[in-house]
Each structure stands twice: as structure tokens, then as C-alpha cells.
Amino acid sequence: MSGAASSGIGRPSWANLLFVLPYMLVLAVLLIAPVGLGMWLSFQDYDMLGGWAGGVGFENFTNLLNDRIFLGTVRNTVIFVVLTTPAFIVIGLFLALSLNDRTRRSSALRSIFFGASVLSVTIVTLVWRLVYLPDRGLLADTLAIVGLHGLDPVVSETYALPAIAVVTVWWIIGLPMTLFLAALQQIPAEIYEAAALDRTSRWRTLLFITLPSIRRTVVMVAVLEIILQFQLFGQALLITGGGPNNRSRPMVQFIYEAGFRDLQLGFAAAASQILFALMLLAALAQMWLGRRQDGAS
Amino acid sequence: MLKRTFLGLAGGLLASVALCAPQAWAQAKTEITFARFFGACEGDYGTSQDVAKARGECGVMTTLTNLFNATNKDNILVKPQIIEWGPYYQQFNARMAAHDIPTIAVMHSAQLGDYVRYVEPMDDALKEAGIDTADFTPNARAAVTVGGKIYAMPWDTHSWLWHINLGMFKKAGLLDAGGQPILPKTVDEMIAQAKAVREKTGKPYIVMATSGPGDAANSGRSYYSWMYDQNATIFPNGFEKADFKTPESLATLKAFEALAKADAITKGLDSGGGLGGFLNGAGAIYLTGTWRIDDMLAAEAKPDSPLHEGYAARVFPNLFKTQSVWTDNHTWVLPKGTPAPQHKAALVFLKFLWDHNFDWARGGGHLPARQSLMAEYAKLPQRQYVVDIPTFGKALPHEARRQFGFQNMIGEEVVNIINSGKTAEQAADAMQERSVALLRGR
Structure with a gap:
């Protein structure tokens, strides 16, 4: 009999649960219980001032599915995720590839690109509102130089959401860039040396060495950004207020307004469940695609 | 010895606390x-x-x-x-x-x-x-x-005003013999004034913040003011159902549509851009409340201000029947x-x-x-x-629920007329639909 076996190492013991108990308690109180309460609320008639008036089954959900403003927010949110997530991956990877060296220039640029991420949403939107100001903002003045007038993204049903997407990518591109940088620095230098000896072009090196090596990071960034961008709120609220004509109102703003302004907690909780389901589905789909590609390679 | 010292110290401490306590209580x-x-x-x-x-x-x-x-x-x-x-x-x-x-x-x-x-x-x-x-x-x-x-x-009572740049009104020929601003009495007069201002100054008639957080309330207050001028309400049949398709509501929305079509009102400005623009001469009238009078007077006093030629505060003008205005x-x-x-x-x-x-x-x-x-x-x-x-200002009765929600929702739809070309009828339809969700609250 080995020493380890005789001392009980490796054998399951209920006492080991004590090590994770503090974490599980915090998780239960701060996450599982609120999520459960939110799910319960979504089936209730619960008014913040009027109080609880009993269960209503799926009425909150059917009301939501017949609410054109809510359906518009679902459309807006999905479009926003589709606009931003690929941008975060492509631009983040481009920046990481460009700045993946030890020069002072790259170091300074890495700091600059990451710098915007530490700004609060209020500061970022204040700055960008000045850029988007109709007639006398930076964008209007710049476009006027080339003879383009009247393109005011804040009041354009077509450009309001892309304008918010631009702000968001500018603001937090630092995170995906940093994640890609970390992944790039894990690729063994020998592989690149071998490719160089074989006179492999830079393009082929990128396609057949770099990208396959950081595939898991790409999936991680995609899943992270999908989850984050589904939660769009501050930028839309502060730049366009959800307008024009509901074309930039995201789901979280709808939930905020329904719950905290119009005080309909049950209705707002039901909208939260739909948002949760959408985020879960999108993230699972992305992970499934990533695993499928892993299996194929 | 040690015990005696300790007891002495403790006794002293207690005595100090006892002496200080009444003073401390007196100061609480x-x-x-x-x-x-x-x-x-x-x-x-x-x-x-x-x-x-x-x-x-x-x-x-x-x-x-x-x-x-x-x-x-x-x-x-x-x-x-x-x-x-x-x-x-x-x-x-x-x-x-x-x-x-x-x-x-x-x-x-x-x-x-x-x-x-x-x-x-x-x-x-x-x-x-x-x-x-x-x-x-x-x-x-x-x-x-x-x-x-x-x-x-x-x-207090606060209300909704037209803050007027008298210099621009003068250029547009909109001052009376006494130098006071001539206010429009109908929608047509308002549009005619807007055209005169545009022709003579090249600037819009009205500056209003419409796109920042909370700015929808500006349009909501304007809507209510013109509704009250018609002695109308959004709850003509009780407080359980709003009606935005009454003739008075449509007339009010059409007034905004006329302003938007005549390019007489600014688009896409937030509060900072709107107020800053007006103070710098970007339009003849600024729509905001009584709370800005003092700021405007301060600007008027500055020799280099576009308001230095004159500033006037006037009640949001009656274009319909009887002068009234939104109040809160x-x-x-x-x-x-x-x-x-x-x-x-x-x-x-x-x-x-x-x-x-x-x-x-x-x-x-x-x-x-x-x-x-x-x-x-x-x-x-x-x-x-x-x-x-x-004496003539009005507000919704307290029986009307979710009044801020209504003000915001109405304002958003009026903003849609101004900023993105919705028609009065489309806005009324949307307001009607959205009011149902608002009145679900208890």
C-alpha cells in the first residue's frame, strides 16, 4: 500500500467541500438567488409602488412579444452585437499583431489604445457627443470639408446604432487587443523561425501558424464580447437616448425604463429573462462553433 | 500597588466621563x-x-x-x-x-x-x-x-417658456413699436415668423434640446402646453385609458410637424449643445423652463453676448384657444x-x-x-x-399614473416628428400603443 493511499490523499471526502463553501455561499447569495428571484418575478404582476398582485403566468412575456418597442430593442441589440463583435476581433487582432514587439513605440501605442478603456462611460459619451454634434461637431466639420452636409448620426435612423458601435469599439478595444497580445506571446518563436527558414510568406504565416495557434483566444474574445455587447446601455442612453424613433434603444435600456422609471418590475424581469436567453444562446453557439473547428483541425 | 493604581485610573476615567456626559448630551x-x-x-x-x-x-x-x-x-x-x-x-x-x-x-x-x-x-x-x-x-x-x-x-411653480433673442427678432421684423417681441397666435403665424427669421438671419427659429438623456421631456412639456391651450387632456375618458388621437392631440402634433417641415427647429441637439448654441446666437428662441431666466439675464448683461441686444422671457405662446401652459x-x-x-x-x-x-x-x-x-x-x-x-397654468391631475413616463414617452414621439420625419398620425399611433404599456402599472 502506498503512503498516499494510506494517508487518504485522493480519496473523496465531504470535508473537502469546506474549501469551496465560502465561494459557494457568496455565489448562492449574490448570483443564484437573484437570478432565481428574477425568474420568479418575470411571472408575477409586481409593481414597484403598487406591490405584488399575484402570478400572471406568461402574460408578461406575451405582452413583451406584442410590444413593438421591445421587439425593436431586440433587433437593435442583435444588430449591435453583430456590428461590434467582429470589429473587436478584427481590429483587436490587427492592433495586437502590429504592436507585438518590444519597441518603445509599440509599448506607448499599447498604453494609448488601452487607455480609453479606463475612462467611464460618461466621459466617453461626453467626448463623442461633441464629435457627433449636428452642424458644428468634429464629424460635421470634417465632412463639410469634403462637401458632405447633413449627416447627423445622432438623428439618423440608419447611422445612430453604427455611431454607438464606433464609440464602443474605440472605448474598449484595449481588452481584446491585450488578450490577443497575451495569446500571440504564447506561440513558440521556433515555429516562426522554422517558417522563416522555409521562406514562408507573412500572409501564409498568419493564416497557417498564428491564427490556428490563437484560435481558442479568438473564441474566448468572441464569447466575451457577445456577452458584453448584449448588455449595451450607457452609451446608447447618453448619446441618443434610444432614438431616433427607437432605432438605437437596446434591451437593457428597455429593462431599465420598464423597471425603474415605469416601476413594472415583473414586466422588466420578463424582458431580462429574454435577454439572458439570447446571451446564453449566442455564447453557446459561438462556443459550439469553436469546438467544432477544434475537432475539424 | 498595581491594583490600586488601576482602580485609581479607572475611577478617574469614570469621573471624567460622568463630568463630560451632560455636556456631550447637551451638544448632541x-x-x-x-x-x-x-x-x-x-x-x-x-x-x-x-x-x-x-x-x-x-x-x-x-x-x-x-x-x-x-x-x-x-x-x-x-x-x-x-x-x-x-x-x-x-x-x-x-x-x-x-x-x-x-x-x-x-x-x-x-x-x-x-x-x-x-x-x-x-x-x-x-x-x-x-x-x-x-x-x-x-x-x-x-x-x-x-x-x-x-x-x-x-x-415653487415652474413652467415652460420661450426665451427670445430680441436682436434676432428685430432683424426679422418681429418686434412691435415698443420693442417687445410679437408672438404668433396661430400655427401659420408661427411658420411665417420662422421663415422670416431664416431669411433675415440664416438661423433656425427655435432651438430645443431633443437628443440627450432627459431631453424628451422638453418636447413633452411643449405638447402639454399646446394641449392645455385647447383645454384638452390626454385622458378625456378617465385615467385608465389615454387618447392621443383626439382632434386636439393631432392638431398639437401637426404644429410640431409644421415646424419640422419648415426646418424651423433644431435637430439632434442635447441640452449643452442647445443652450450653448442659443447663447451664441444659433437661433431666435430657446425652449426651456422658468429656471433658465437668471442664466439668460446674466448672458444679456455681457457686452460680447449675442443676447446683449436684448432678451425676453415669455410664456409658451397660445396658438389655439385660451392661454394656458404646462406647469409642475x-x-x-x-x-x-x-x-x-x-x-x-x-x-x-x-x-x-x-x-x-x-x-x-x-x-x-x-x-x-x-x-x-x-x-x-x-x-x-x-x-x-x-x-x-x-393662475392659468395646468398639470395632469394626481389620478393620472406614471406622469413622468407619459411625459417622456410623449416627448420621444414628438422628437421623432422633429428629428426623424415621423408624421403626426404615425406619432399619435405610437403614443396610443405605448400608453397601454405605461398604464399597466398600479
Whole structure:
């Protein structure tokens, strides 16, 4: 009999649960219980001032599915995720590839690109509102130089959401860039040396060495950004207020307004469940695609 | 020896505590919390007690609180809890849910109907405080009375104005022989004036903030004002169902449509861009409330200001039947659940505020809640033109639920007419649909 076996190492013991108990308690109180309460609320008639008036089954959900403003927010949110997530991956990877060296220039640029991420949403939107100001903002003045007038993204049903997407990518591109940088620095230098000896072009090196090596990071960034961008709120609220004509109102703003302004907690909780389901589905789909590609390679 | 020393020290300590305690008890202040918006301005008014020099809502509120804390003889300490105006009610709701209740809280009268079950009736409390309710203006009385009982101390009446650049009006030929602005009396006259301003100055007729957080309220207040001019309401058939397709509602929406089609109103500006633009001569009229009069007068006094040629404040003009206008009120409520000592102290502070109601009206720009102050208020610059608002201004009755939700929703749809070309009929349809969701709340 080995020493380890005789001392009980490796054998399951209920006492080991004590090590994770503090974490599980915090998780239960701060996450599982609120999520459960939110799910319960979504089936209730619960008014913040009027109080609880009993269960209503799926009425909150059917009301939501017949609410054109809510359906518009679902459309807006999905479009926003589709606009931003690929941008975060492509631009983040481009920046990481460009700045993946030890020069002072790259170091300074890495700091600059990451710098915007530490700004609060209020500061970022204040700055960008000045850029988007109709007639006398930076964008209007710049476009006027080339003879383009009247393109005011804040009041354009077509450009309001892309304008918010631009702000968001500018603001937090630092995170995906940093994640890609970390992944790039894990690729063994020998592989690149071998490719160089074989006179492999830079393009082929990128396609057949770099990208396959950081595939898991790409999936991680995609899943992270999908989850984050589904939660769009501050930028839309502060730049366009959800307008024009509901074309930039995201789901979280709808939930905020329904719950905290119009005080309909049950209705707002039901909208939260739909948002949760959408985020879960999108993230699972992305992970499934990533695993499928892993299996194929 | 050691034991004797220890006992001696302990005895000395006890004696010191016993000697000091009555003094400490005598100095213990009754602290009351004072939840409000109106901004924070400790940098300018942190220690100021000179109310006559205070300007703006924040300056007056901060100075009044400082003065009360320094001079009251009842050993009361008022601790302000300053919350940003935008999320004030959201935070107030959260605090109520957490039983973290302020002693006194500011509340718009438009919100009082929703919160009435959570605040103290104040008829007896106001009498106990020595506040003469007979001095309430009719507007203020209606604002704080729900079901025959008074639920708040009124602090002001505020309303909706046209702030006019007289220099631009002069260029457009819109001043009378006395140099006063000629206001339109119909929608057609308004559009004709807008064309004259555009032709003569190259600028838009009206500047209004429409795209920042909370800016939808500007359009909502304008909508209500023109509805009240037609003696109309959004609840013609009771408070369980709104109707936005009445002839009066459509006429109001068409007035906005006419302004948008004539390119007579700015698009896409937020509050900063709108106010900054108007102060720099970007338009002839700025739509905002009574609370901006003082800022405009300050700008008019500057020699290099585009307003230096003249500024006028006028009630939002009647284009339909009878002059009326949207009004709301800041009021002070006592949320339920305050212990007796704090409740008593709150009444002392409310009486102090009541006695300084004119300072608020002068510095904050709002109309007084006290009838006895109106004559004095009318002597302030431009106030003669707005002083009668409490006699003809209107607000939704307290029975109408979710009034801020309605104001915002109506404002958003009016903004859609202005900024993105929705027709009056499309906006009315959307308002009708959205009102159903709002009235689901209880």
C-alpha cells in the first residue's frame, strides 16, 4: 500500500467541500438567488409602488412579444452585437499583431489604445457627443470639408446604432487587443523561425501558424464580447437616448425604463429573462462553433 | 500597588466621563437627512450663508442649508443627500425598498400621485410648523393636494417658456413699436415668423434640446402646453385609458410637424449643445423652463453676448384657444417612517424654507409657492411676463399614473416628428400603443 493511499490523499471526502463553501455561499447569495428571484418575478404582476398582485403566468412575456418597442430593442441589440463583435476581433487582432514587439513605440501605442478603456462611460459619451454634434461637431466639420452636409448620426435612423458601435469599439478595444497580445506571446518563436527558414510568406504565416495557434483566444474574445455587447446601455442612453424613433434603444435600456422609471418590475424581469436567453444562446453557439473547428483541425 | 493604581485610573476615567456626559448630551444634535437634486456646488457655496448673493438652484439650496445649520436654535443638523436629477426617483425607489428613508425629500408634484401612499399627510404638520396654507397659490395648492389632503409643502411653480433673442427678432421684423417681441397666435403665424427669421438671419427659429438623456421631456412639456391651450387632456375618458388621437392631440402634433417641415427647429441637439448654441446666437428662441431666466439675464448683461441686444422671457405662446401652459412644482415630502424627533426637526427646517421661499424664486428662477410673494416677484427682471402662470397654468391631475413616463414617452414621439420625419398620425399611433404599456402599472 502506498503512503498516499494510506494517508487518504485522493480519496473523496465531504470535508473537502469546506474549501469551496465560502465561494459557494457568496455565489448562492449574490448570483443564484437573484437570478432565481428574477425568474420568479418575470411571472408575477409586481409593481414597484403598487406591490405584488399575484402570478400572471406568461402574460408578461406575451405582452413583451406584442410590444413593438421591445421587439425593436431586440433587433437593435442583435444588430449591435453583430456590428461590434467582429470589429473587436478584427481590429483587436490587427492592433495586437502590429504592436507585438518590444519597441518603445509599440509599448506607448499599447498604453494609448488601452487607455480609453479606463475612462467611464460618461466621459466617453461626453467626448463623442461633441464629435457627433449636428452642424458644428468634429464629424460635421470634417465632412463639410469634403462637401458632405447633413449627416447627423445622432438623428439618423440608419447611422445612430453604427455611431454607438464606433464609440464602443474605440472605448474598449484595449481588452481584446491585450488578450490577443497575451495569446500571440504564447506561440513558440521556433515555429516562426522554422517558417522563416522555409521562406514562408507573412500572409501564409498568419493564416497557417498564428491564427490556428490563437484560435481558442479568438473564441474566448468572441464569447466575451457577445456577452458584453448584449448588455449595451450607457452609451446608447447618453448619446441618443434610444432614438431616433427607437432605432438605437437596446434591451437593457428597455429593462431599465420598464423597471425603474415605469416601476413594472415583473414586466422588466420578463424582458431580462429574454435577454439572458439570447446571451446564453449566442455564447453557446459561438462556443459550439469553436469546438467544432477544434475537432475539424 | 498595581491594583490600586488601576482602580485609581479607572475611577478617574469614570469621573471624567460622568463630568463630560451632560455636556456631550447637551451638544448632541438632531440630524435630519435631506434628499434632493438641484446639483452640488460646494466649491462655490460650501460655506456661504449669504442667501442674497446665491444664484441658481444649487447656490440657493446650498446656502439656505448652510444658513439653517449655522443659525437654528433647536440644535438641528440638516445633512443634504444630493442625487443627480436624472436617476433621482430610481434611487428614491431603491432607498424606499431598502428602508433607507430620508427625513425630507424633494418631489415633483407630477410624481406625488404615484408616491402618495408612501408619504405623510401634512395638513396637521404644516399647521404645527406655523406654515400658513392659506398663502399657497392656487397652482401650488392643487399641486400638493390629493384626495382633499395636503401631502407636501409646495416650494415653487415652474413652467415652460420661450426665451427670445430680441436682436434676432428685430432683424426679422418681429418686434412691435415698443420693442417687445410679437408672438404668433396661430400655427401659420408661427411658420411665417420662422421663415422670416431664416431669411433675415440664416438661423433656425427655435432651438430645443431633443437628443440627450432627459431631453424628451422638453418636447413633452411643449405638447402639454399646446394641449392645455385647447383645454384638452390626454385622458378625456378617465385615467385608465389615454387618447392621443383626439382632434386636439393631432392638431398639437401637426404644429410640431409644421415646424419640422419648415426646418424651423433644431435637430439632434442635447441640452449643452442647445443652450450653448442659443447663447451664441444659433437661433431666435430657446425652449426651456422658468429656471433658465437668471442664466439668460446674466448672458444679456455681457457686452460680447449675442443676447446683449436684448432678451425676453415669455410664456409658451397660445396658438389655439385660451392661454394656458404646462406647469409642475417642486415640493417637499416627509416619507413615512421617520422617528418623532427627526419629524419634529424636519418641520422646523420646512418652516425655515417656507420663510425663504422668495430667495428660491429669485435665485432659482421658479415662481414662488406663496401668493403673498407674487407682487415682489413680479418686480424682478422679466418676471412680470410670467408671474400670472399660476393662475392659468395646468398639470395632469394626481389620478393620472406614471406622469413622468407619459411625459417622456410623449416627448420621444414628438422628437421623432422633429428629428426623424415621423408624421403626426404615425406619432399619435405610437403614443396610443405605448400608453397601454405605461398604464399597466398600479
